[in-house]
Amino acid sequence: MSLEGVSGRKRLGLIVNPIAGMGGAVGLKGTDGGEILMRAISMGAIPRSPLRVREAMKEMTDRSGRLEILTCPGDMGATESIRAGFRTEVLPVGSGSLTTAEDTMEAARRMERAGVDLILFAGGDGTARDISGVVGTRLPVLGIPSGVKIHSPVFGRNPSMAGRLADLYLFGSGVGLEEREVMDIDEDAFRGGSLKAGLYGYLLVPFERRFLQGGKSGGARTEAVELDGIVQEIASRLLPGDLYLVGPGSTTGALMRHLGCEFSLLGVDAMRGGRIEGADLSEEEILEMIIPGRTWLLLSVIGGQGFILGRGNLQISPRVLRAIGRNRIIIAATPSKLKALYGKALLVDTGDEDLDRDLCGYVRVITGLGEETLFRVER
Template identity: 40%
Template sequence: MKSFQTVSETPNKPSLRLGLLINPYAGVGGPLALKGSDSLPAAVRNSLHAQVASSDAPAQQRVAQFLQALATEPLSLQWVSVDGPLGGAVLAQAGLRFEAVSVAVEQPSTAADTQALACAIAAAGVDLLIFAGGDGTARDICDAIGMRLPVLGLPAGVKMHSGVFAINPQAAATVVADLQQGRWVALDTAEVRDIDEAALQKGRVIAKHFGEMRVPIAANQLQQVKCSGLEVEALVVAEIAADVTESMPSGQLYALGPGTTVAAVAAALGVANTLLGFDLVRDGALVLADATAEDLWQHAQRESLRVIITPTGGQGSLIGRGNQQLTATLLQKIGRDALQVLATPAKLTALSGRPLRLDTHNVELDRAWSGLWPITTGYQQAALYSVSG
């Protein structure tokens, strides 16, 4: 990306005018083993209406964490949003005043509501639009306002391949604080990407380019665009799979997570694989396909559960992108040692020293689990790699 504008220091540090838009359904598809809120059936969307409007909904929690991080600095901010779960409710709960735009929102809300609200906020004259959602939400906003207004995404969805998201709500707060305090922040273009549904039907996970938006860039605060993994070394992946399958003890229950590297483990076991989900296996046999968060929790309540995952290529996200079935509650119960991470040396090298990222929606857990993790990188080969919240 080429930096084409900067925000320089100002002596009086004027108020920053921020828009807030929330996709209240963002993230609910992960625990349900769906591949994003875009594909929620109408009946499911209707049944979840009350839940997603509450402060316990994933997107609402992410915004609350962002606002809490902002509260630690003396900032002069003005907010523009809409009444209700698409923004105003969480601002009001935090005790923040906001200018409400006049947009009639359907209940339950749809992509058309997201686009209408984005346009209304842009017309209200804000400096930056903060949105909480995933790639589907980013696509809707991109379709509505394109490059007209800088945006910054709070990662709250199941799919987050785009480069418009901060690495977590705290990082987004750092960007906003830097902007308001007059620190040097670049304004760049970033890709909006989403899963290619046609390729997914053929068993390939490819993030397709859908457009670009402008984002404020502070060092190490935005996630990298996810690579498709086309360069994965098949032989190394096969060696990793052989190492994993040979070391599986009899009777142990495993949850095989998303990604092509873990899919190679399923192939070596001879079991079906859910490329963007979790499958439970024991002794080389499939126990449950495409398990939900509740499925994993129920099994972990009854017996020992081990989890095998791989980070996203290029982006380096370990937990929190596409594997929200791994809730913070589940992770705290099974413990860090119950997780086995698989990655080829090429995938780790491509990170250029950046740590693998934890985003469990629990700041304390992210902090406690940060450090050097063993990563299975080949047959009877492992590396220590930095993991950070």
């Protein structure tokens, strides 16, 4: 960080989804869509985002006026920002009370244009999805958890920790940035009792480096360096004539980037000899391409809970997995992504119990150049 960065002014974009979380309080498993919202209100739900934002803002200090907040009118941010005493610029977006996905997206768009240093948002997976659709990984974004669904690892652990992390990112040091998955579940399906989580994109999220420089630690590997090692390792194992089905994720995406292949971050692609043979394939398309014994599947860990199958990669169906065979699945993930999973198992949920049982046991996960870590797989 430059000296200018330490002493200079910072602009924070604040997006509050005031209706986020309202469905949860009355057992509706999410608040996406106007009709559900009306049902929630009629069932007595009250907005909880403003309180969550207040908690987070308590952890932020204005540093003698060095922090300026760009936000939306009323409950979409301005009320809490002004209440906390920050210099506040209000963007002309939304009505200030009930909000729509379009309002969130428009706010994010304007904030990016205004060159904010960080977008802090209060909401859930739906809000994260809306923002990631607009700003991608071009600027840092951090969530204050206030929605019903918090599957994406883009939120602070609680509102206070989100506020403190934002403050530390803007004015402190020791905070890094990581690409993290934006996951969301299909609310209709969820209300119907089944959980189908999809991978909808990535956000660039600040995280506190949980280590210290000690006398002998001498610098730590960043995730980018870890990723580089993993890519080199996989690349050294590729057989030129075989077909590789590349699952979604930033780890597998890094390999494709290394090979110079166009790839779909959220879909399943096919690659042979370093050349792309199919992008964002459906289950049927995948099945057509599989040559038994000559086809490999490349997977990474999706989301914070440790799923390798069944979350964000449903195209890789039980039929696909049976056709490829367990021994031709390559799993790779960075130690940074795995740090919360040591001592726990990786998870599969293909929708086929027998297959899930077959996939259980121990697998070797590529965690670096010339390095594999054993993980237990459970269903």
